[in-house]
Amino acid sequence: MENINRKLKVRVWRGTQGDGTFSTYEVPAQESQTILDVVTWIQQYAEPTLAYRFACRVGMCGSCAMNVNGIPRWTCRTHVQKVLEDGELEIAPLRNLPVVKDLVTDMSEFFDKWVGAEGRFHPSATRDDEIAAISPADPKRANANAAIECINCAVCYSACDTIAQNPAYFGPAALNRAWTLQNDERDTAFKSRLETISGRGGCTNCHSHQSCMTYCPNELNPTESIAGLKRMTTRSFLFGGR
Amino acid sequence: MFERHDTDVLIIGAGGAGLFSALHAKKAAPDLKVTIAVKGLLGKCGCTRMVQGGYNVALGKGDSVERHFMDTIIGGKWLPHQAMAWRLCEQAVVRVRELENEIGCFFDRMPDGSLHQKAFAGQTYDRTVHKGDLTGIEIINRLMEQVLSRDVEKLEEHRALAFIKSKSGDELAGVLFVDMRRGVFRFVRAKSVLMATGGGPTMYRYHTPSGDKSMDGLAMASRLGLPLRDMEMVQFHPTGLLGGEGTRMTGTVLEEGLRGAGGHLLDGNGRRFMFDYDEKGERATRDIVSRAIYDEMRKGHTTPNGGVYIAMSHLGPEDVRKRFKGMVKRCADCGFDLAGGRVEVVPTAHYLMGGVICDPDTRTEIPGLHVAGEDAGGAHGSNRLGGNGVANSTVYGGISGDVMAADVTARGDQSLSGLRDPDEDAIKFEIDRALHPFMKKPGDVHALRRQLMDLMWDDVGVMRTSEGLQRGMDRLKDVRAELLETGLADSETRYNMTWHDWLNLRSLVEMSQVIASAGMWRENSRGAHFREDFPDSGDLESSYFTVARFDETGDLAISREPVDFSIVKPGETLLKDEPETLVGQSN
């Protein structure tokens, strides 16, 4: 194995919001090794107080996203070999969110916006009712399903240049969720949600940069969802109602 | 030295149990202050999110609560607490409708629009509702949105350290936390507390649960003197990914369906071995396959990393890629070719059937303390059916919310506040206990964690003997002693993960001791517990479960208690004149 005894040169952001620097570490390379493993190695063997966040370690919880060589990624599912540049890595916290410490960001505003964009279901039935029969082939349901598998990792949020410049913008993940709900026939908040997402902070702020879609680890396409919302906005502005 | 905080209902943990509890408490009594404290971010930690396969629920059309119940009892080898198992099956029906109709989950449908249901091993009906193989994400995301948009207080990255009793000592006063971000201690007084920290047997070399889980809740409860049952019952999933020591991927689940679909298990030499153990081959149940693999490993028929292979390519790589898209991609991201090559796998500790003893209303022995989800013992007996885990946490989470809200409302009438003053000395003691490693010489916590994981795997693992268990207990004592002499390199308390690794390890060591002792006491083989020296299941009528309890001086006592066959007795069934299995006949 050529990997054996090889070392990775890793620059890791240390510090808090607005006050930090990169520290450099040499980490032994391994055949099966993710970015999260690299960070873990540093915490366990070189820098005991290094802070980072993870939970599931298999790409389900969206806790572990960081900026790796300048690109936001889920670190538990990013193999080192895929992102290494000249044997080097630069690992930094996600952009567009306040840093708590080292690689840990405060995700509150991401979730505030999720809820702010009415990213929750408003029921039309109760637990005493039968479950609605909905064909998966129905076009609206297909729209809803296409956007549903988000793990709220904020990779897209970090990738979006518009948020960097316009902090009031809800961002791709929240709007992507709103799109699913707007297509959910069981939901009753279509009108009020539409008002929210076509207002301040809403979908019209998006410039279709498509960074969200480019970097979403789950291959979702928030750009498409947001475009859908823009059409909904247009339709309701021009014709009213649905 | 520490901050104080008050609330009405305090929930520890934000998995299926914790989040459901908050929603139900808030719905039952909107004026109550409900607080969720959680070790990670709300909705983004714990195992409910990691549920792949799905949710068991009997939705009619030939299936019935009775059938679901019988599957649960037989699957649990007659050890389940029958009233709890019954309520689980009965309420799952309501809970799934609640999830779909009120919370907003959308489960997979048939072309005609009705729910798609499939069968996990051990079921006699295609009963498991799911959302692809990412069911947990759908459930937790939807719950999270509902909780976040309600008036529920959240204390994120707050680690529970200890339950604190009232001055009088007969009730619970509140819970001591450390705010992990700021490194500050915080005592939260509450009228009612739910413990829903989700068990999680992460003390094994290979394990599936999320990194935040380390049996803290059980350790806290046991130190309060609460009895724990079935603690020897650790479920192993047969196919965990084996990627080597230095990667956190190792241990994570490769889904059950791979074997069901016809995947082969091969030893290090490429020989298919499962038929040596069971006529169903790879399609045998979890426990049998786990033991078979373990046996091959012991015999040294292993792969480079010490496991066996799973091979799918004979089914056609393209087909495999299509059918198991998520799994193939997950493996590919980490550098393994599941569709076309072989992937190394190993049995991996998955779920703890054991837990705190409680009643079907989630009440524990201590007034004011409730328990739900994986922390609660009883519903699964010696073996949990795939799909009953998330059903259990959501059903009982909801029940706990209802019950706590009702209790607090009732109590509110009696006394002015219902809040109880804590035993201040206990708080101080617990803070010192948490700060213990800062007082010691720096050492290697991670090496100790590895020692623990190795010894549990070797001696208290898939197959057990009295010799091994004894050795395990001896080694545990050493690890514990060494841990207490192992300190941290730095005095930093803010987001110091190594400190939390230390605290995790202490919880795990304490609970490992309970697991090993309970394992020693069960001198037969049932469900997840297999004793090579007692391979028989023992007489069903006189089935007993183990109860582990620490006394005042900190000594562990284990006892056996007879199972109460309150609904059905061994040899009987609730299914009159019905076919044994209906799998494959509904959809």
Added chain:
Amino acid sequence: MIGARLYLLQRLSALVMAPLVLGHLATMIYAVQNGLSAVEILSRTQGSILWGLFYGLFVIAVSIHAAIGLRIVLFEWGVLPVRRLDLFTWGAGLLLFFLGARAIVAVVM
């Protein structure tokens, strides 16, 4: 920082401009071949209602489009605070419209 109204106005004006700009570009490529002169320009445009409508429409569209466009850019670059945005948009739009109208008057009438 735009709502549905400004968003649509900007998209609509862009759509209107697209064919106009194509036409303009084609004319330019054709016209510059022999070098530009005032006489040459004016002979083409003066008195032409068609060219008047053509450029009139363009001026209206571009005033709206560019004003809203600049509003967004200047807001996102942190040059303009939210409370100044409307004032700026109107100002920029009217300025463009005024200059554009003057130019049309000059070359068409």
Added chain:
Amino acid sequence: MMRYRKGDDLRIASLIHRFSGVVLAVFLPVHFYVLGLALSDAAQLDGFLKWTDLAIVKIAEAGLVLLLALHMFGGLRLLAIEFLPWSPRQKTFAAAAIAISFFVSASFFLSAV
């Protein structure tokens, strides 16, 4: 400082769109002003147009045409994203918009010299 996403095609496309839009918006009032000169005196306009015979000015003008074309085709691409059904070939469209723009401005430049 932290690095952030160099060499990302679609990001470059969006930067081009913004840059061209702003430059056009700055240039357009000047353009209108110059045309408006014809109002007072055709000779003044001619004087200006003479000046545009200079090679360097020609290149600058071709540059403006390029920006106009880039902005327009880029803008049409964005409108297509927003109002037409999704197409997975976004990078191709971005590249095409840029290529056509160069073609147009090159035609302009070649016919101008």
